[in-house]
Amino acid sequence: NAGVMQNPRHLVRRRGQEARLRCSPMKGHSHVYWYRQLPEEGLKFMVYLQKENIIDESGMPKERFSAEFPKEGPSILRIQQVVRGDSAAYFCASSPGQGGTYEQYFGPGTRLTVT
Amino acid sequence: GENVEQHPSTLSVQEGDSAVIKCTYSDSASNYFPWYKQELGKRPQLIIDIRSNVGEKKDQRIAVTLNKTAKHFSLHITETQPEDSAVYFCAASKNSGYSTLTFGKGTMLLVSP
Numbered sequence: 001n002a003g004v005m006q007n008p009r010h011l012v013r014r015r016g017q018e019a020r021l022r023c024s025p026m027k028g029h030s031h032v033y034w035y036r037q038l039p040e041e042g043l044k045f046m047v048y049l050q051k052e053n054i055i056d057e058s059g060m061p062k063e064r065f066s067a068e069f070p071k072e073g074p075s076i077l078r079i080q081q082v083v084r085g086d087s088a089a090y091f092c093a094s095s096p097g098q099g100g101t102y103e104q105y106f107g108p109g110t111r112l113t114v115t
Numbered sequence: 116g117e118n119v120e121q122h123p124s125t126l127s128v129q130e131g132d133s134a135v136i137k138c139t140y141s142d143s144a145s146n147y148f149p150w151y152k153q154e155l156g157k158r159p160q161l162i163i164d165i166r167s168n169v170g171e172k173k174d175q176r177i178a179v180t181l182n183k184t185a186k187h188f189s190l191h192i193t194e195t196q197p198e199d200s201a202v203y204f205c206a207a208s209k210n211s212g213y214s215t216l217t218f219g220k221g222t223m224l225l226v227s228p
Contacts, residue, residue: 033215043204091158
């Protein structure tokens with residue numbers, strides 16, 4: 001059973017470009033969470049999605065950031081017009097759903113560097 | 116919203132000693148408390164969790180205790196080994212239909228041989 005997959009693992013973008021980060025949840029998981037980790041800091045919740053629905057985006061900046069989890073394919077976190085402050089590790093996690101279990105399993109992360 | 120405080124930020128122990136990391140949370144409705152271990156450049160890995168209906172849970176050398184009245188929970192690692200060296204994060208969430216985790220800022224544990 002493959003774990004949570006993320007790609008790319010490393011992404012370098014110049015200021016003003018767009019960054020697209022992809023996350024494929026564990027098999028059988030229908031819930032995806034995105035977190036951002038700044039250097040030497042904890043993980044900050046950004047957005048929670050189920051298939052074709054954004055459930056909670058309270059941690060995501062209103063501008064330049066968007067997320068989706070289509071019926072087919074991976075979840076995508078999109079950052080438009082990147083700035084240096086967007087440089088961070090972005091982790092996604094997946095869980096099986098609301099069936100009484102809460103465990104979230106993390107992917108390896110995408111390390112975004114904005115030059 | 117929920118706020119999770121974690122202490123200490125760094126912890127150095129000798130191999131074989133015990134290590135204790137403590138967290139407090141603010142939302143009395145929180146009922147799920149996982150601990151994650153993150154090695155340098157790697158993903159956070161769930162190592163143990165506890166739900167509010169129990170006060171303690173053990174898994175080999177790792178244990179977690181929960182005091183709901185005081186709103187704090189702790190991670191205990193016994194007989195530490197160099198491979199335990201990593202950053203440990205506590206988190207809290209509540210069952211409000213989904214489980215968004217609020218994380219502490221992490222504890223860097225260094226186990227010296």
